[in-house]
Amino acid sequence: MTASEAALLAFHDVSFGYYRRRPPVLWDATFHLHAGRILAVVGPNGAGKSTLLGLALGWLSPWSGQITLSGRPVRTLSRSERGRWLALVPQTEHMPFDYRAVEYVLMGRAPHLPPLAAPSGADYEIALRALEQVGLVDFADRPVTQMSGGERQLLLLARALTQQPRLLLLDEPTAHLDLHNKLRLIQIMRQLRAQGVTMLMTNHEPDVVLAVADDALLMETGRPPLFGPLDAVFTEAALSRLYHLPVRVVEVEGRKRVLWT
């Protein structure tokens, strides 16, 4: 068995761009994400982090290279299979209608239902549990349009949890969260990892990355990304080069911290 077949998610020499005439956004990306690990995708704005999530989801199709889920090309999964394997937590979502939170989260059950069926009482319980896990259970009857940015982000996480995926894709999951909720998210991610869920997250906050990630993928515009275990990749030299400014990795009270000026 090759490394990419053993991995849950594998990118093999993947290149992708939105416009054929311009240079690709993603350049020869190769990495293996093994089951039960958390991979942090780090890089400056516009480096193609969200694009990478779109590719992993099968929403975008690469120019060249292979993306496999447990050895199968991701684009060959059936629709409901895809929904049961993968869940996406977008950074934000346009919400034009005032669905109640629990109804919104219930939509995550769709890939588990027979075609055209509506969710049952059991699905409803799963949705409520997901809301409880993200700390929004008291908001179950609240219209989503009246929620704050942070609450919405947790709501989207709850919907993804309702999908009970094997691979969770998180796009800047802490972007709108306060300190308390950030800690909650880190705890949820650790719980999920203990349950065997694999996670791929883009993140701008080195502290969050250091707190949860096992592996890191550093994305630099116009170069193949750098992949490896967190300790090997998330170094002063690599981060300084990535952001074009001096970055220090120090240890405070036994935990690694990233400092910048």
Next chain:
Amino acid sequence: MDIHHARCARWLLILSAALVVAFSVSLLLGRYPAPGLIAPQLLAQDDLAFRLAFNLRLPRMMAAVLLGVTLGAAGAVFQVLFGNPLVEPGFLGVSQGAAFGAAFAIVFLGATAVVTQASAVLFALAGLTLSYGTARLLRYGGWTLRLVLAGIAVSALFSAGVGLLKYIADPLTQLPEITFWLLGGLAAVTWNKLLSVAPTALLGLGVLTLFRWRLNLLSLGEQTAFSLGAAPGRERLALIVAAVLPTAVMISISGMVSWVGLIVPHLARRLFQTDTRYSLPGAMLLGGLFTLLCDNAARSLLAGEIPLGILTALIGAAAFLGLMIWPQTRLNFKP
């Protein structure tokens, strides 16, 4: 499940019962032998009254209910699909296409009922196809915005065409007929007409009913819907066709009946909240009830017929204003 579901189920039951009662009473309502309700015994004894009720009133009432159900459902589906509470079933070039088709038939094809009806359906579907095709050619904006823009442009083209046809139409014979069609009404409905459109309408409505929960997914962004295992492009097209076909065939026998498809989904969402599992059937029942009552008024309020489209526009627009101004309805939940 929770209280909300029980409440919605109860409201659906109440509305169904109201529709059955309204339908039964409407059969007795009219201007023969005197304005008002006719006694059921008289209906059995008086041969003319019996034939009046079963050959004129009954198909007309059924057409009114079917029209209302169709417009309510199509409006609800469109508003969710386009994430826009201001769209109505005909906006993708369908209403204006049908109007153009009818006017074209009246001016050039001799205006027999069958030809007018067929031409209206044909041009309504042409309107949809044109809008959809144009949207695919547009090279900017999201899918929804492109369709809305294309719909507006195609509608404007057809409405210019209607203007032109009105201008060249014979002012004594053809123009009044076009005008009457544009105002909308069910006075000319017969069993034959009703039966010629009912299967298509019921088929489309059946598909929409089956999709009533899944429709929720399509209110989300494309990528999100995809991540939930939907095929947003294909499923949206299927739902648009399933909503437009019934609308086109019903408009072909009723003419332009405006505002039902806009106001009814709003009322339904007030009553049932957003989840389309309940708000879609709710919009169907409310639409049927609303159109039936409006048509009752259209045929029995005055000795002459009042065009149905005028009544629905009047009541619909007034209700819309009321919905927006009434402070209590702004909040959709109780803290």
